[in-house]
Amino acid sequence: MVVLPVNSPDGQYNIYIESGLLSELPRQQAEYGMNSRIVIAANEPVAALYGNKLAAAMANAALVTFPEGEAYKTLQTVEQMYAEFVDAGLDRSGMVFALGGGVTGDTAGFAAATYMRGVRLVQIPTTLLSMVDSSVGGKVGVDLPSGKNLAGAFKQPVMVLIDPAVLETLPEREIRCGMAELIKHGLISKPDLLERALKLHAPPNWLNDHSVNPRAYFAGLADLLPDAIQVKIDIVQADPYEQNIRAYLNLGHTFAHAIEQVSGYAWPHGEAVGVGLMAAALLSHRLGLCDEDVVLATRDALRAVALPERIPGFDPEAIYAAMATDKKWRNGRPRFVLLRAIGQPEIVEDVSSQDVLPVLQRLCSK
Ligand SMILES: NC(=O)c1ccc[n+]([C@@H]2O[C@H](COP(=O)([O-])OP(=O)(O)OC[C@H]3O[C@@H](n4cnc5c(N)ncnc54)[C@H](O)[C@@H]3O)[C@@H](O)[C@H]2O)c1
Ligand SMILES: [Zn+2]
The missing domain is CATH 1.20.1090.10 (Dehydroquinate synthase-like - alpha domain)
Structure with a gap:
């Protein structure tokens, strides 16, 4: 396991990198301190590939899905997420997992930054771009009709979990x-x-x-x-x-x-x-x-x-x-x-x- 510490204005967090990390995660839930309510946010294809399985194997986790694509990196998607967070019983002690590419990290990250004035966020990037770029550094946000990334916040994750094995399902173009x-x-x-x-x-x-x-x-x-x-x-x-x-x-x-x-x-x-x-x-x-x-x-x-x-x-x-x-x-x-x-x-x-x-x-x- 590679562990890269990051110092942020909100304290230190770690980036964990290991092949197979995602399938091991449910067994190590306690070690990662994930004992509160968890909502896993993933787009539909990533939910089908990884999210359903993860949500079923983790204790106390619910899955929230939304359609694929940059076109859904919007305030409407965030609003739907809030409603589903409420339905899933997520309170201030809970955590949001953003499982997916940069679109998911930015959108679910923004929802986590603002829901109940902020709940803990775990970034689980599944594209190469989100692993090397968007999951680190705390920028989250959505697009507005007038432009990309126009509404956003700084939301530092409590950890970033990277499983390079998930790259094997990523299309070559990505x-x-x-x-x-x-x-x-x-x-x-x-x-x-x-x-x-x-x-x-x-x-x-x-x-x-x-x-x-x-x-x-x-x-x-x-x-x-x-x-x-x-x-x-x-x-x-x-x-x-x-x-x-x-x-x-x-x-x-x-x-x-x-x-x-x-x-x-x-x-x-x-x-x-x-x-x-x-x-x-x-x-x-x-x-x-x-x-x-x-x-x-x-x-x-x-x-x-x-x-x-x-x-x-x-x-x-x-x-x-x-x-x-x-x-x-x-x-x-x-x-x-x-x-x-x-x-x-x-x-x-x-x-x-x-x-x-x-x-x-x-x-x-x-
Ligand atoms: N916050 C930041 O600092 C920051 C930095 C760079 C980019 N971004 C944002 O990131 C977004 C782009 O991210 P992206 O390139 O990851 O795009 P994306 O999130 O749209 O993912 C690309 C595609 O890959 C699919 N996918 C994801 N993981 C997969 C897997 N393991 N196997 C198979 N398919 C998978 C997704 O369903 C999607 O169709 C943009 O919205 C951009 O603005 C943010
Ligand atoms: Zn870029």
Whole structure:
């Protein structure tokens, strides 16, 4: 078992990582201090895969389910959860388990932060993205019709439980999306993560490609998790409320959010982040901040995990316009996280459209 401690403004908590943890959990319920009422929140597919079984095996647990997808990361879903928490007899001494990907962690986390002014939250991330990114650091929230993540809170979990074995049921595309955030963590602080991701090398459709041994692949992925998560821990410990360096985690994200928006959310977040990382590397190089090796390393890492590195056919002007609405652009001033070198991110303000547009044109060209 790997145990990673996290210091948060609300005290210390641990991230436990072990293959098989989820099936062992009911037997170890007392050791984890889970003796009060528990509500497990999961979307329908994750409930079918893991939630039903967990709820049946844990003492004093009820399951609350909701439909799959970002479209359900809403206040309506939170409201339904409150009603089901009441029906399940959850009181202030109880706990909410957010079992699923980032959508579940954010939505059930927000419900836990606000129900009866807050009940304890256990994050049980089941996607690669939620393991390396969203389950750690305490940000929870939902989307509003006018934009993503516009209503939210800081809610530190009492623990994070990670069972890498659940990644074996995750669709390949979702694994790739998580790899984008993992590559991002490598670019902002751990160059060797990039090299290790390169070695994992998974071509498209690798699950049907006999050149890749799934067992070795998943073992390699599980090995990467502690270091990838540690990058996030170090940053949120230093800056829990995103006053300065936590913004480094947004590397590539101003571009990514614009790509998601312009595609009408047809592009999944992780794939957009892949292109966003490429855009950030190209812009950093164009501004003379870094050498070309940063661009090449970013490209190679994306290629190794079969993530897109370009968006041929998109309109650069439309992407630029969408970027200008990003809430990370304080007071409308263009603000980017860029790279001086791998492992050396920097926040750069007032980047001119004359530098950003050529980068977008290059990525959009057919
Ligand atoms: N709070 C934060 O700090 C933070 C950080 C990054 C992203 N996010 C949020 O996270 C969300 C994206 O998270 P995500 O990529 O995990 O998406 P997701 O929660 O939508 O999960 C992706 C898909 O995988 C399925 N799934 C989950 N676990 C599975 C498993 N083990 N086996 C099979 N299928 C499984 C889900 O049903 C879903 O269809 C976005 O809403 C984003 O805003 C939050
Ligand atoms: Zn992201």
